[in-house]
Amino acid sequence: MNRRARPLLGTIVDICLPRAAPDDNFAINLAFSRIQQIESMMSFHDLNSDLNKINQSAPGLIEVHEELVEVLQICLELEMRSDGAFNPNIAKFLIAQQLLPQRQIVSFFRALREVLEIVSRTEILLKDRVALDLGGIAKGYAVDEACRLLQENGEEEGIVNAGGDLRVFGPSSYDIVVRNPEDPGQAGTSIKLQSEAFASSASYFIEIGDGEPRKSAIIDGRSGSRCFSNQSVSIKASSCVIADALTKLPFILGESEIEKLLEDYDAEMFMLTPDNLKSDNKTI
């Protein structure tokens, strides 16, 4: 086995190739580089990122990397299918909650589809100022890209895990242990994956202001309100970008709306609820 890890995407990214081969390190290096490249493009923190080029632009035609356009395309579809609950144009709420660094934000809160149009593989049309954050989806996209690079470089079997957002490829199936949200050092449950992706979120782990780094907050894309729950939600899907995006939505949407989304994306949802608490979704 060859297994390596680097600090990336705000977490530890672990790449595991279960059957060691001589060219593994070369392939793993490429996969890590690709993750770093995507991180730079989509970073809200890095003022020079492609994402911030959009955030700082006045309305008009903007040229950006095709990866960013691809992610924005996925965002637009998710927004449509979730009736607006998924909306990346919410950076100003994350800034207000101190979950993103202070920035001058010049934008009104609007649905993404009202203000952004995809014109070509590398061009978007901005119809109004925006404040986008891709924290809810970029990690998943990076994991998918890392798997693609590994496979393109001859790896038949592997696992890429970005702090719990993960994807496995190849013929083998793997047990994924999901942390108990009440006691993260304990296993909560175990799920089998084969050639699939998986992502988890548990909103009440967010800690701010005591020196702990921010974790993604869950914002209702229709209202800008922050959502909490005492549950942990995991999504199994064919791609990590979709698993990552969908794993936030059960905190915002009701069960029938979620079932429709799961059907649309051919995904499954696992909700881990502590035994002594009834499920309790709150919106602030």
Add this chain to the structure above:
Amino acid sequence: MKKRVFKIILPAMITMAADHALFSDRSFAITYFTVEQAQEAMAPRVSWQPLNIVLSDEQIEAIEELSDVSVLNPEMKVWISPQGQFFIVDNVLGKHEYITYAVLLSSTGSVEGIEILDYRENYGEEIRRPEWRAQFVGKNSLANLEFEKDILNISGATISCSNVTKGVTRLLATYQTLLKDLRVP
């Protein structure tokens, strides 16, 4: 219609292989690289010479001033190459995780690579105690094979790499403070 929503009431029955060492004593550890493996992967065929550096109080003060990060250990594990690159092995302690990692610095002090060597986590109190941490010092990858028999994959609350990032900031300040003036002995 296919069932897509699965509700699991905790604590749940865990159906994993019995020899999963996961979360015994609420801790888990994985070794990715030994120092030698990391040196070879990060800088192939470079010959490294170890430097014996113990930071003085003045140096620690300068590093902390420059980086705004505390120096917890004055003893450094650092190597220099004939071309003047530096290979540094450092540790950081988070709330639940203890991470050993390696940084490769170019001859002008820019970061050329970061790799995790050991990752350990513990949700009990032990992580803060030197004895718990000491059990991992000098461990080679063979001793951790029991954790790697089944490939362990975890999902759930996200680990942050911010402590590693702060560690790298501290090491860059260390380069500015003293490493940049060192030459191959």
